[in-house]
Amino acid sequence: QVQLVESGGGVVQPGRSLRLSCAASGFTFSTYGMHWVRQPPGKGLEWVAVIWYDGNNKYYADSVKGRFTISRDNSKNTLYLQMNSLRAEDTALYYCTREFIAGWFDPWGQGTLVTVSS
């Protein structure tokens, strides 16, 4: 079945870095755009970044631009999010999701929790 599994979350101090991974299975990963979406505890969804199917185009939310980098390895069916210079406001559950068609995100992973705290 189509599945996404995130990993790499944890507790990190402000200013440090963390890399999230998202392992995809059950579909042809290399033919889909992929997104990261985050949700702070008790708050709403926030789109973070997108990478096109071939990795040639990437776009970011203003709140993470210049600090986060989205990438993918189509040979490993894996999506990544490199997060640098982390701030307390980056604390959230981070979801990866496939762009099934434009604007239609499905499926979603279970999320990986990132906590930025000293």
Add this chain to the structure above:
Amino acid sequence: SYELTQPPSVSVSLGQMARITCSGEALPKKYAYWYQQKPGQAPVLVIYKDSERPSGIPERFSGSSSGTIVTLTISGVQAEDEADYYCLSADSSGTVVFGGGTKLTVL
């Protein structure tokens, strides 16, 4: 930066109609999508391209668009429809944006 504005909360009696709005300057030119999220679960798409309903989503869910406002309508609200609802769209540069979310309470 581009914003989509939703009411924080909407309350409706069981069996009545619920309407949740989402406003944004680019909505006349960009499609809107609606996601339902229940506690502890990932979001689920309930409406795409303003008014299309994915297979498996009950017919009581519908969407409409008028100018800078899109609306999610739930006719004959059921208890299981109590959830947070988010609109999603894009700005002129293609950057994706979620609305702030609306908590639907079924009385």
